Amino acid sequence: MTTPRHRHRRTDSRRMVAVVGGFAAAAIAVTLAIPAQAAGSTLQAAAKETGRYFGTAIAASRLNDGTYSGIANREFNMITAENEMKMDATEPNQNQFNYSSGDQIVNWARNNGKQVRGHALAWHSQQPGWMQNMSGTSLRNAMLNHVTQVATHYKGKIYAWDVVNEAFADGSSGARRDSNLQRTGNDWIEAAFRAARAADPGAKLCYNDYNTDNWSHAKTQGVYNMVRDFKSRGVPIDCVGFQAHFNSGNPVPSNYDTTLRNFANLGVDVQITELDIEGSGSSQAQQYQGVVQACLSVARCTGITVWGVRDSDSWRASGTPLLFDGSGNKKQAYTSVLNQLNSGGTPVPGETTGNPTQNPTGNPTSNPTTPPPTGGGSCTASYSEGQKWNDRFNGNVTIRANGNISSWTATVQLQNPQLISAVWGAQASWPAQRTMVVTGGALGSGQSTSFGFTVNHGGNWTWPSISCSAS
Numbered sequence: 001m002t003t004p005r006h007r008h009r010r011t012d013s014r015r016m017v018a019v020v021g022g023f024a025a026a027a028i029a030v031t032l033a034i035p036a037q038a039a040g041s042t043l044q045a046a047a048k049e050t051g052r053y054f055g056t057a058i059a060a061s062r063l064n065d066g067t068y069s070g071i072a073n074r075e076f077n078m079i080t081a082e083n084e085m086k087m088d089a090t091e092p093n094q095n096q097f098n099y100s101s102g103d104q105i106v107n108w109a110r111n112n113g114k115q116v117r118g119h120a121l122a123w124h125s126q127q128p129g130w131m132q133n134m135s136g137t138s139l140r141n142a143m144l145n146h147v148t149q150v151a152t153h154y155k156g157k158i159y160a161w162d163v164v165n166e167a168f169a170d171g172s173s174g175a176r177r178d179s180n181l182q183r184t185g186n187d188w189i190e191a192a193f194r195a196a197r198a199a200d201p202g203a204k205l206c207y208n209d210y211n212t213d214n215w216s217h218a219k220t221q222g223v224y225n226m227v228r229d230f231k232s233r234g235v236p237i238d239c240v241g242f243q244a245h246f247n248s249g250n251p252v253p254s255n256y257d258t259t260l261r262n263f264a265n266l267g268v269d270v271q272i273t274e275l276d277i278e279g280s281g282s283s284q285a286q287q288y289q290g291v292v293q294a295c296l297s298v299a300r301c302t303g304i305t306v307w308g309v310r311d312s313d314s315w316r317a318s319g320t321p322l323l324f325d326g327s328g329n330k331k332q333a334y335t336s337v338l339n340q341l342n343s344g345g346t347p348v349p350g351e352t353t354g355n356p357t358q359n360p361t362g363n364p365t366s367n368p369t370t371p372p373p374t375g376g377g378s379c380t381a382s383y384s385e386g387q388k389w390n391d392r393f394n395g396n397v398t399i400r401a402n403g404n405i406s407s408w409t410a411t412v413q414l415q416n417p418q419l420i421s422a423v424w425g426a427q428a429s430w431p432a433q434r435t436m437v438v439t440g441g442a443l444g445s446g447q448s449t450s451f452g453f454t455v456n457h458g459g460n461w462t463w464p465s466i467s468c469s470a471s
Helices: 043-048 066-075 100-111 136-153 188-199 218-233 256-264 281-297 332-342
Strands: 002-006 013-017 053-058 078-081 115-123 160-165 204-209 239-242 269-277 301-306 378-388 392-402 408-413 419-424 427-432 435-440 448-456 465-470
Touching (some): 043 053, 078 100, 100 115, 115 136, 115 188, 115 269, 136 419, 188 218, 188 448, 204 218, 204 269, 218 256, 239 256, 256 269, 256 281, 281 332, 392 408, 392 465
Parallel strands (some): 053 078, 078 115, 115 160, 160 204, 204 239, 239 269, 269 301
Antiparallel strands (some): 002 013, 378 392, 378 465, 392 448, 419 448, 427 435
């Protein structure tokens, strides 16, 4: 059975897949690894005790509401823009970008000592009209340009990006959703992630979706298989977001912690990104407690974000799904969440208690921890062919130091009419249309690093020529 749901605004809709059977918090069998710490009096303070964050979605238009902004500032330390950083908001006309509302939220968050989740770079919904009318290579290039431009604008200000949002279909197929982006080629998600990494190497890169909470569901398995494939091939993905929109027909599944743990075991962080649970009283409180308990039981579940501040601010307002009522009063669900956070949990690995994660995992390049202080050696560049499609191919370059080097420069020369559409693992510049220059830092003798790129070949399959110089 399915229950219709409406997305955050406008005409976007979804269908929430129901879970067979009910839920009780006791059904999630977990063992919390550490005793309770000193009780935190706010959600963010309590979450910090195990190295996690607790966040909320913010609408720029409501920041002048003192009750709204006061709760957001007091309780949350991770902020997501509800709509202001999506495709239609940031690029209303092709190549004309508008960051005013997104900047307002980012600046408010950073001025108040909070981190920001970027939402979302590429999505089949809430596309601007000009993009909805595109297809094929033109759409692919426009999408990659959007990812690059927006991620570059916010470089250094974003904790994690939802790079691709809701790309899998509901139902029993476990397949990708049919969309204009999907019809540009099955590698479009990979291309978006590689473009995002090149634009902002310091941000975690996440895939985000809904109805992926139950481990036995085909959609969950489809996303899991994609993430596993990405990790095996070095596609830069650092985290998976679980939207977690629940109600009485779609309760928190009893295997929720299993889902989170299995994804985390692939080597990615897991984050609960858009949590809201329709209902009231002890039933709603119990469901919220179960979600928090599941996250606390998984070491790489790094944080929880509720999708809105008060019930009246929610896209599902009639279902009273949040932790504060319309007047800003704490609900029973708030108390259950705070108590569960204060009960302790498995610490986030590699984190000092009280601080959220700062750096992405799985960066495709790796420089030596202690680079040699002086150069004098040389370098060699070797090229290997990656995946190929009808209109493009991937190339990978490995730079090897012959003797100690303090820096290196690689030049990639394309053949007409080839063009590079994405770069990962390096910062690049283009002194000429078909010439790309990539630079890197110190390497010890025998050490190597690598980068890659996608070439739109235009009918010319000739491999690029690569040269390397060192100092």
